[in-house]
Amino acid sequence: MTVIGFIGLGIMGRPMAANLLRAGYSVVGYSRSEAPVVELLGLGGRAATSVADASSVADVVITMLPDSGDVEDVALGDGGVIASAQAGSIYVDMSTIRPDASRRVAEAGQRLGVRVLDAPVSGGEVGAREGSLSIMVGGGRHDFDDVKPVLDAMGSTVIYVGPAGAGQTVKAANQLMVAGIIEAVAEAIVLLEACGIDIESASRVFQGGLAGNEILTRKGGSMVARQFDPGFRVNLHHKDLGIVTEVARQAGVTIPLGAMMAQLMGALRAQGDGNLDHTAVLRLIERLSGRSN
Numbered sequence: 534m535t536v537i538g539f540i541g542l543g544i545m546g547r548p549m550a551a552n553l554l555r556a557g558y559s560v561v562g563y564s565r566s567e568a569p570v571v572e573l574l575g576l577g578g579r580a581a582t583s584v585a586d587a588s589s590v591a592d593v594v595i596t597m598l599p600d601s602g603d604v605e606d607v608a609l610g611d612g613g614v615i616a617s618a619q620a621g622s623i624y625v626d627m628s629t630i631r632p633d634a635s636r637r638v639a640e641a642g643q644r645l646g647v648r649v650l651d652a653p654v655s656g657g658e659v660g661a662r663e664g665s666l667s668i669m670v671g672g673g674r675h676d677f678d679d680v681k682p683v684l685d686a687m688g689s690t691v692i693y694v695g696p697a698g699a700g701q702t703v704k705a706a707n708q709l710m711v712a713g714i715i716e717a718v719a720e721a722i723v724l725l726e727a728c729g730i731d732i733e734s735a736s737r738v739f740q741g742g743l744a745g746n747e748i749l750t751r752k753g754g755s756m757v758a759r760q761f762d763p764g765f766r767v768n769l770h771h772k773d774l775g776i777v778t779e780v781a782r783q784a785g786v787t788i789p790l791g792a793m794m795a796q797l798m799g800a801l802r803a804q805g806d807g808n809l810d811h812t813a814v815l816r817l818i819e820r821l822s823g824r825s826n
């Protein structure tokens with residue numbers, strides 16, 4: 534049986550690990566806090582006491598951590614994934630981090646015979662729970678083919694997009710678009726409300742035409758209801774927009790909307806909303822419009 538070491542059992546990692554168990558894999562979990570590891574035990578998983586413990590027994594190691602620094606600590610440090618994993622095993626980092634950080638981890642893996650893939654995800658907590666994530670994978674093509682059945686247990690769209698770091702570059706473009714669409718939906722809702730228009734009727738029109746989009750379908754209702762429990766935190770999207778602007782700078786590309794969204798997400802965070810869902814951008818538009826309560 535394939536043994537999977539799963540490190541980082543947060544909002545996303547917990548349901549992803551649960552889906553691996555459901556698909557029949559043996560999962561050894563490790564996270565900084567104890568509660569999600571105990572929860573994994575209840576679902577039939579095993580508990581590891583350290584990163585090295587989870588990595589050394591696994592055929593496939595998966596990390597789902599907040600940021601580039603966290604992944605580099607866990608992957609590259611003493612007792613980290615690369616130093617502890619068995620030669621020939623596959624390490625898949627599914628966090629959203631900088632492409633250059635992913636490439637550094639891949640190079641370290643290559644030196645010690647650990648096959649590294651970057652495989653960030655889109656689809657949020659609901660996608661993680663339903664096993665319907667969109668997964669974009671960078672690294673070696675054969676390594677991708679070998680680990681695809683594992684990824685299929687967590688996602689319904691699992692696509693190889695290029696060499697090491699390519700998964701993160703695609704994710705950066707994804708996050709640029711998601712931020713821009715949230716902004717457009719938030720502005721439209723605040724505008725329609727200010728004009729006294731019924732949002733439900735307007736949404737039905739949008740969804741039948743060119744303005745229809747997934748943010749409106751999945752999150753329009755909670756935005757109108759001002760329910761901003763995360764989901765995907767403002768803090769994380771702020772981090773991602775930092776990646777987006779840096780990737781664009783390195784590529785010599787100008788992204789006016791991406792840069793503006795990085796600023797707006799930063800403002801929302803500075804105003805104390807960092808732990809709300811990223812759709813709380815709507816609160817910022819309300820404040821800018823003098824309509825906050």
Ligand code: NAD
Nearest residue numbers: 541542543544545546564565598599628629657658764765
């Ligand atoms: P989270 O903060 O809920 O989970 C991260 C987990 O990692 C926490 O349980 C934390 O305790 C653990 N952790 C941190 N450092 C650790 C370490 N050194 N060793 C062991 N465990 C450690 O974050 P999340 O929402 O699950 O997001 C994880 C990643 O997935 C991020 O990169 C995020 O950008 C990305 N992502 C999130 C969503 C979403 O909707 N939440 C969607 C797509 C992608």
